[in-house]
Amino acid sequence: MTKMLITGARVLTPDALSAPFAEVLVEDGRIAAVLPPGTKVDDAARHDASNRLVIPGLVNGHTHGHGGLGKGVGDKWDLALLLAHAPWINGGRSVADKRLSTTLTAVEMLKKGCTAAFDLAFEPPCPTLDGLDAMAEAYAEVGLRAVLAPMVADLTFFEATPGLVESLPEAHRARAGGMRMASAEEILGVIGAAAKSWSHGGKGIRLGCAPTIPLHGSDAFLTGCRALSAEHGLPMQSHVAESRYQAAGGEIRYGGATLLEHMDRLGLVGPWFSVAHGVWLTQGDLELLAKRGGGLSHNPAANMRLASGLAPVRAAIRAGVTVGIGTDGSSSSDNQNMFEAMRLAAFASRLWEDAEDDDWLGTAETVRLATVGSSKLLGLEGGTIEPGKAADLALLDLAHVNWAPLNDAANQLVWTEDGSAVADVMIGGQWKLRDRKVLGLDEAKLARDAQEAADRLRGVNVEARAWCEELAPHVACHCRALAKGWTRSKRLLRAD
Numbered sequence: 001m002t003k004m005l006i007t008g009a010r011v012l013t014p015d016a017l018s019a020p021f022a023e024v025l026v027e028d029g030r031i032a033a034v035l036p037p038g039t040k041v042d043d044a045a046r047h048d049a050s051n052r053l054v055i056p057g058l059v060n061g062h063t064h065g066h067g068g069l070g071k072g073v074g075d076k077w078d079l080a081l082l083l084a085h086a087p088w089i090n091g092g093r094s095v096a097d098k099r100l101s102t103t104l105t106a107v108e109m110l111k112k113g114c115t116a117a118f119d120l121a122f123e124p125p126c127p128t129l130d131g132l133d134a135m136a137e138a139y140a141e142v143g144l145r146a147v148l149a150p151m152v153a154d155l156t157f158f159e160a161t162p163g164l165v166e167s168l169p170e171a172h173r174a175r176a177g178g179m180r181m182a183s184a185e186e187i188l189g190v191i192g193a194a195a196k197s198w199s200h201g202g203k204g205i206r207l208g209c210a211p212t213i214p215l216h217g218s219d220a221f222l223t224g225c226r227a228l229s230a231e232h233g234l235p236m237q238s239h240v241a242e243s244r245y246q247a248a249g250g251e252i253r254y255g256g257a258t259l260l261e262h263m264d265r266l267g268l269v270g271p272w273f274s275v276a277h278g279v280w281l282t283q284g285d286l287e288l289l290a291k292r293g294g295g296l297s298h299n300p301a302a303n304m305r306l307a308s309g310l311a312p313v314r315a316a317i318r319a320g321v322t323v324g325i326g327t328d329g330s331s332s333s334d335n336q337n338m339f340e341a342m343r344l345a346a347f348a349s350r351l352w353e354d355a356e357d358d359d360w361l362g363t364a365e366t367v368r369l370a371t372v373g374s375s376k377l378l379g380l381e382g383g384t385i386e387p388g389k390a391a392d393l394a395l396l397d398l399a400h401v402n403w404a405p406l407n408d409a410a411n412q413l414v415w416t417e418d419g420s421a422v423a424d425v426m427i428g429g430q431w432k433l434r435d436r437k438v439l440g441l442d443e444a445k446l447a448r449d450a451q452e453a454a455d456r457l458r459g460v461n462v463e464a465r466a467w468c469e470e471l472a473p474h475v476a477c478h479c480r481a482l483a484k485g486w487t488r489s490k491r492l493l494r495a496d
């Protein structure tokens, strides 16, 4: 049976402002019609969704599947400290560990009402075909759609950050300065080979390309990433101006140009490209991004957790940038909860310097950013419950205390819901979550495997961790000094 009629539910309208009773006809993986209650459709299987609220699946504009095994590491870390600790957080992983980490991330997203994600996947020092296939298979097993973008760099954090190695105590300088990523040629070769052999498109998993942080790529490498993206149609995403020390480092490296201006000079910025975070983008950057048709994934949880700042989301929207919402990875935010991401995005918008209430993100607007907006970042056209759109739906239990009573659907999606009322999820017309259980996957075994892997990897990385912990205070000291030295003169304060 390829036709299903979801009956008895409230259905969120495309403007996200209300949720009247309606019936949703799903046919061949798409929404065929939204019908008045009680409409007869003779040849459709009926699915009783009484006391459910049907919403479009939330779309995660920015995450990292490899973060799944790293949730809850680190406390008072800013972004520079997270990067300084990355060698032990991500070190020593087998292909099975990479798949496991991505499975954990995908399962958490699914259980919390998310149906698609832009995943920047890290396999230092170089992506591998086996690793990319394993991570794509993890998404396929759980059933989420994804852009799986190898997160790559040909320079280490130490090479990339102006003055960092020189600032370290003598005892650490040689080791830090001697670390290397794989060569640009090798990394680009793997991505090109992956693009040619990619076999996961039929399952909704698309290959992308993610030069991780502009400072972490040589010009030749960044240009090479763009060439591959153009040749194979790979969506690109990069962490641009996430942290103030990076904005400062960019101006030093690029002769006064901003990070985004430099990427644009190299041809990276276009409709295929989105910025992750963008906390320290300038007004000029936002206008440039809009002019090129690029996007921005706003990830407020990570920006607060890592003390990066508040992204200029209203200014980006006013400039014409396509804006979505993301969680970021589990080693920096740490859950994969798009309801929380929406809530924090709306909250953070109220704290913007000099913000007036017309600058704040409203609740319906925030829902649309996390559905329609994020979908665009992934190159998907979904995000609303309308004929022709993919049947990617989350069904929320209106008997849950989060919805008792139902006063206003949009306000409660953003202010009240925390993912715990998500009961069922359909992706492409197929149930992937029913009664809060992931179909076709043993969640208890997944939890056991995760604990076994985390315990084993903690042992494998014990020496690397000790070294990172010795180094961390020096990294923090240097990067904070870089940030402080950066003037706010080019920074947007408020867009009018």
Ligand SMILES: [Zn+2]
Binding pocket: 062, 063, 064, 120, 239, 276, 328, 329
């Ligand atoms: Zn990230």
